Amino acid sequence: MAINDLHHFLTSYFSAHHCSLLYDDANMLTVQLTEKMDRALINRPFYWHYVKQMGFAGEPKQLTVITNPDKRDGKHEWIHYGSPRLQQITNHLLEHEKFTKLYERVNANQKTALYPWLITNIKISYQGKQKKDEIISIGLHLINGAMRLEMMEMLQERSMQNAISDYCYTISPMIKLQSGFRRIENVLISYIQDQDHDWAEASRQRMDEEMNLLRHFYQEEEQQQEMNKEIGDIKKRYSPRISFDVVNGGIFYLTDNQ
Known part of the structure; x- marks a missing residue:
């Protein structure tokens, strides 16, 4: 899937949750989070507990993410398929707004x-x-x-x-x-x-290599049960x-x- 698709997914996600898009150039996205989205995506429960106890409104954070890997700068968060931030967003959707x-x-x-x-x-x-x-x-x-x-x-x-x-x-x-x-x-x-x-064939090849190596070390009959357990772990990891x-x-x- 093209990186632009991920970018559009993110802009739609934040717009749907009433976050202001402060900067959007197809490579980088800066949004002003709402309090609700700050609580969902930024891990600072003690801050919100404190400001509410003190009677303050609180200040939701801004979030900047880079969606084009060629534009990574080391200062801003790079979001990509499999990244913790994208997983957090998809989990939020699954839990609250499926x-x-x-x-x-x-x-x-x-x-x-x-x-x-x-x-x-x-x-x-x-x-x-x-x-x-x-x-x-x-x-x-x-x-x-x-x-x-x-x-x-x-x-x-x-x-x-x-x-x-x-x-x-x-x-x-x-x-x-x-x-x-x-x-x-x-x-x-x-x-x-x-x-x-090809990735699947490479996975199967790696699995066979790992199991053959394992059988080389477990040659005693009394080690059979332990070997079978490790073979099961290898299959789970590489199948x-x-x-x-x-x-x-x-x-x-x-x-x-x-």
């Missing part, structure tokens, strides 16, 4: 239809000799079955809200959610099958596998009937 329903804000003076999209951000985890996470943002039109990637980037250009705008009405989905998720899953499976899987996790998603009612 599913939602939102409507596009429309200034209409006549009846305007809003069409349902199932939109999900899905983390694909590749595990083996090396680990890698990838976030895919995908949307499914629940009327005609059209599917689009980089939905977070598209939503960045829209204004969304919790209530439907005046003069707007929603079109009922033709595709059920369960069927929609299966369609998205099939697209992701095809996406993975089309990739180069290549791919998993999907829904970071968050929901039903988004949009003006486009694409």
Whole structure:
């Protein structure tokens, strides 16, 4: 997934949580956190306990992250797939805001239809000799079955809200959610099958090397149980596998009937 996708994911995430974007140039992002987001992402519970005890409002921090690895400067935090900060953000979404329903804000003076999209951000985890996470943002039109990637980037250009705008009405989905998720899953499976899987073969080769070396050291019959335990640990560590996790998603009612 391109680094711009991660950048758009982050700008959408902070915007949705009412954080001001102070600086945004596709390489670096500076946001003014709200108190709620400061509590969620900045580990300083004693500070907030103290200021509340003293009756002060408190000052949420600013957060600056670099999203382009070529622009790392040693002063600011580099955020990337698999980084602790991105894991913290995805965990926050999983814990608090995994599913939602939102409507596009429309200034209409006549009846305007809003069409349902199932939109999900899905983390694909590749595990083996090396680990890698990838976030895919995908949307499914629940009327005609059209599917689009980089939905977070598209939503960045829209204004969304919790209530439907005046003069707007929603079109009922033709595709059920369960069927929609299966369609998205099939697209992701095809996406993975089309990739180069040399990493998996390298993981299996490393696993075989580790197990052969282990068998060389454990040649006594009474050591069999201990050897089997270590072989199990090696398989767990090096067996290549791919998993999907829904970071968050929901039903988004949009003006486009694409």
